[in-house]
Amino acid sequence: MAHPQLAGFPVVVETDVAWGEMDSFRHVNNVVFFRYFENARIEYLRRVGWFNLMDNTGLGPIVHSAQARFRRPLKYPDRLFVGARVITLEADRVTFEHRLVSAAWDDLAADGQAVVVCFDYRGNKKAALPFDLRERIDQLERTPGGLTTG
Amino acid sequence: MAHPQLAGFPVVVETDVAWGEMDSFRHVNNVVFFRYFENARIEYLRRVGWFNLMDNTGLGPIVHSAQARFRRPLKYPDRLFVGARVITLEADRVTFEHRLVSAAWDDLAADGQAVVVCFDYRGNKKAALPFDLRERIDQLERTPGGLTTG
Amino acid sequence: MAHPQLAGFPVVVETDVAWGEMDSFRHVNNVVFFRYFENARIEYLRRVGWFNLMDNTGLGPIVHSAQARFRRPLKYPDRLFVGARVITLEADRVTFEHRLVSAAWDDLAADGQAVVVCFDYRGNKKAALPFDLRERIDQLERTPGGLTTG
């Protein structure tokens, strides 16, 4: 899939809407959109090796803040394409942009952002993003519409 | 409970952290905070009679956008106090502010906002907030630190 | 995919394990398996037209009981294949068997059953399964290892 709304997103994950994700208003509950975004973000972190890094050094991601704008109600059945890209890379944090395209709408259904901070889970304090990780993010984003380095 | 962080919040709901809400990083997953916020917001909507209104008229709430700032990691066991208040009341929408206080931290653990739009579920379009509903929101908020009417 | 563990299952849905479905023990929380089963069961109900039937008549499914046997711990990343088939068809209920195969284990990771009763949501009482629905279930199951009619 190469929906124009996801052009420039190096990571796009696909998922089906689960019937049980709908609430009493018969569309997907707003909370679930943050799970969809997380799924794409986690896949991004996996690809740049942050989970391996965490196993080796204890430096892991922690979510500082998140936001979403819900543009279209979603219903079962539908297939979703959820993008993640890094739009700002700072000394101790990255800002992700997320976009969610619905096959049923053939359009953007939601977008949002999440700020992820590098956290030293062993020392229990914030930490700088390791150089290697920054390099791999930079590499993954070297696509049109990519990254601002802060 | 009257934690100073929740002063001026007309609605505060209490909940225990569920062990199963923690993820592999052994703290409550960030997505769950939006559910906590929703719990307080829904209680607010119930108190001002929006669910009755929806049964009678088809005019219900729809979430336009949501955001959260995560300030403290949460763990099981803990008891949470989640506040909701309306900070802006416009012709067709309200903006909620949420604050979440953790008993374990004895402090603010997260805060955020959600914009809720009035939606005509029968006519499938946005609608103005009924006068009665605005009145009841206004009444509930007539507390120190309350409401800006837009 | 035609894993031998899913032979004879007329409905198999595929899904990726979401990282956020893991709990503090770093494997998928047992509650989530029931959601995986539900996803396959709902797809089954959709294929035999039960959702259309419900819109037209108010006769919908209600879960009477459910059980699962967890055979293998699941972790992110993994791809799951979840089967649903009807093993007993009675006057007012069907019994589903579920099996969940993990790509990472290349083996059965869980199985279970769910009994679904036909419920008249308008009249608020149990009801007989409509003849047409029974026919479509029977047709879907006419595969090796299928259905006992009660």
Add this chain to the structure above:
Amino acid sequence: MAHPQLAGFPVVVETDVAWGEMDSFRHVNNVVFFRYFENARIEYLRRVGWFNLMDNTGLGPIVHSAQARFRRPLKYPDRLFVGARVITLEADRVTFEHRLVSAAWDDLAADGQAVVVCFDYRGNKKAALPFDLRERIDQLERTPGGLTTG
């Protein structure tokens, strides 16, 4: 609360139904009942010190199987009382019985069981239940209607 349906249950946890736990059929989704049961079971494990034990020895609980019988549909708002007790104690496992009482129904809304096996998370194999843990379970259950030791 001492509802007769929960007589003999040494652990009872209380929780409010969350609006977002309801699905499109406008009652609490069946999957969520297993989370309610888990909440009571985890509180039980906490009280007998299994989480401390796990931190010290790596011997933790793993869910082998679970089942539920749904007796009453649940809706928001409601307050739930969820009981856990051990009905069988074997060399390497315990069987929990769960009951869920709804304030709105003033009656049993669901019951079920879960078998929890002692697992050596460091050695990655099943293990015998430590003597101290068995003692504490035995002590907690020394109430009318309690425990069969296997």
